[in-house]
Amino acid sequence: MRAPIGPFDPARPASGCLAELTRPVAEAVLGWRGAMPAEQILYVDTDPEIADTAAFVAHYGQELLGQSANCVVVAAKRGGETSFAACLVPSAGRVDVNGAVRRHLGARKVSFAPMATAVELTGMEYGGITPVGLPADWPLLVDPAVADMPYVLVGSGRRRGKIIAPGKLFAELPGAELVDGLSL
Structure with missing residues (x-):
């Protein structure tokens, strides 16, 4: 089947490509409810050599910038404790870490999680982190603009491959919360 966005052919249901996904992503797809x-x-x-947004859209088409989202892991500190969350924002924007994220999480300080920490805690590859299959106890802050997209292209858990799904699906993921002003 042809993908609903982008020049991707074939597009296959992720449930039929479990070997291409990391364990947490495959489990989330299989357990989808x-x-x-x-x-x-x-x-x-x-x-996989062009998984990062700028290189990806330069190769596959600039229109994908408006049809894709980035998932980033943040570390929130409060009272000597560190907790983690993920943020899903349109690829054309960037996460308002010091404003919307900090306020929403009630944290004193929020920063992007170090690459090694994000990879270890998610079980995914850097440059392919996706909101599908994140740790169950993490908040997933979703920019409403992502949920409003007809289809969204995001990482697959690996640098090779992407997931495409309706934007509304991301608002249904475990721990998902729509947060106005999440993207700058």
Whole structure:
């Protein structure tokens, strides 16, 4: 099947590509219980050498910048404790870590989690972190603009490959909370 966005052919249901996904992403796809059918979560194969947003859209098409989202892991500190969360924002924007994220999490300080920490805690590859399959106890802060997109391209858990799904599906993920002003 042809992907609903981008020049990707074939696009396959992620449930049929479990070997291409990291363990936490595959488990989340298999265990999906949202209102939208799991078959709406598609997998497309992409070049791992150009997984980062700028290189990706330069290669696959600039229009994807407005149809994709980035998932970043943040570390929130309060009272000597550190907790983690993920933020999902349109790729054309950036996360308002010091404003919206800090206020929403009630933290004294929020920063991007170090790469090694993000990789270890998610079980995913850096440059491919996705909101699908994040640790169950983490908040997932979602910019409403992502949930409003007809389809969204995000990481697959690995640098190779991407997931495409309706924007509304991301608001149904475990721990998901829509946060106005999340993206600058």
